[in-house]
Amino acid sequence: MKIFAYGIREDELPALAEWKNENPTVAVDYSTGPVTAETAKLAAGADSIVALQESPFTKEAFAALSDLGIKNLSVRNVGTENIDFEAAKEFDFNISNVPVYSPSAVAEYAMIQLSRALRRTKPMDAKVAKHDLRWAPTIGREMRMQTFGVIGTGNIGRQAIKILQGFGAKVIAYDKFQNKDIQAEGLYVDSLDELYAQADAITLHVPGVPENVNMINKDSIAKMKDGVVIVNVSRGNLVNTDDLIAALDSGKVSDVALDVYEGEVGIFNKDWTDKDFSDDRLADLITRDNVYLTPHTAFYTTNAINEMIRQSFDAAVAFAKGEEPTIAIKF
Ligand code: COI
Known part of the structure; x- marks a missing residue:
């Protein structure tokens, strides 16, 4: 059996070496770039490919892989919004992602950035x-004296809630899909408007699906408390950046922690020292005292990387054997 992996970074090599040791019968080859129609040929002869969310998984890429007889794609991160699922269906692909590699990695980071913002x-x-x-x-400001609004109570949001409760803070939550434990704790408010009205700080843990795009905008910000703190470690498209900048300028939003940014693709995880990344809004945000901006690093822990590699490669093997891994996506 052969697996070809795209976009492998140096920091993933130890986890990959460990997986290869545990799976000596599987041949693994990789490249450092993304999957495209042009790079599909690198995977010729592979039973499955493993890739990372970097750039769109296009119809052309699926067609080129399919021409090579490749029908299995295991994505080694959570987000799948850049996959053309219609094309994947057309070319009869099996796809998996890694929905739970380390909720703690992301939740801890969000809460660290939130505490940093509150303590300036x-x-x-x-x-x-x-x-x-x-x-x-x-x-x-002290954590325990705040009311925190957690939007999204999936694995990461629930972990964030536990951490906030550990500080002795009041937590309220909102999610369209309610979790029974959070329900039992009585943390849900009935609407986002209610959460906006009560929260001193708001942390976002929802996916960047169309209905959530720009949910943080001038109208929603107007419903928030004066001096609110906002944390976004989820997806850049949740926040309307221009409206956020206006709210920072007016003081309506006192501080913001952004680990994700609307225009991050092609800019984040690259060294721009002494170079211009040609995004004035981003350059402006970075210089502000009340903006805690980091380049999509919330997930970035040794444990998370190990899990991303292990779970995605295990799923790639399962697909290649004609099995359905538990993390297969139904589409
Ligand atoms: C995800 O897993 O979807 C992330 O946001 C992290 C990833 C881009 C490496």
């Missing part, structure tokens, strides 16, 4: 770096 560590660090060792004006 970015301006304090900048002051200390200049040897300005005064306390004022960098005064913070």
Whole structure:
């Protein structure tokens, strides 16, 4: 059996080596670039391919893979919004993703960034770096005294709730699909508007599906408390960046933690030192004292990488054997 993997990074190699050790009968080859119609030929002879969300999985790519007799795609991350499922169906593909590689990795990061924003560590660090060792004006807010609004109570949102409760904070939550444990705890409010009205800080844990696109915009922000803090480690398209910048300018939003950004594809996870990435909005956000911007790193832990490799390669083997892995996507 042969698996070809796309977009393999150096930091994934130890996890890949471990998986290969445990699966010595499977031949594995890989490239560092994405799957496209042009790069499909690299996988010739493979039974399954493994890939990462980097750029769109297009109809042309599915057609080229299908011409080579390849019908199995295992994506090694959660998000599948860039897959052309209609084309995948047309070419009779099996597809899996890794919906749960480490909810804690993402939830912990969101909560770290949220605590940083509330305690204003970015301006304090900048002051200390200049040897300005005064306390004022960098005064913070205590976690336990806030009401936190968690939007989305899937694996990551629920983990975030546990962490926030550990701080002794009041947590309210909203999700169209309610979870019975969160229901039993009585955390759900009936509407997003209710959550916006009550929360001192809001953290987003919903997918970037069409109905959620730009859910954080000037209208929803207007319904929030003055000085609200917003955390987005989920998908860049959840937030209307222009409206967010206007709300930061007016002070309506006091601080924001963004690990994702509307225009991140092609910019994040690249070294731009002394180079221009030609996105003025992003450059502006990065310089602000009250914007905690990171390049989609919430997921990035050793444990998460190990799980992404292990689960996606296991699913690729299952597909190649004609089995249905538990993480196969029904579409
Ligand atoms: C996902 O798993 O969908 C992520 O957002 C992280 C990924 C882009 C590596």
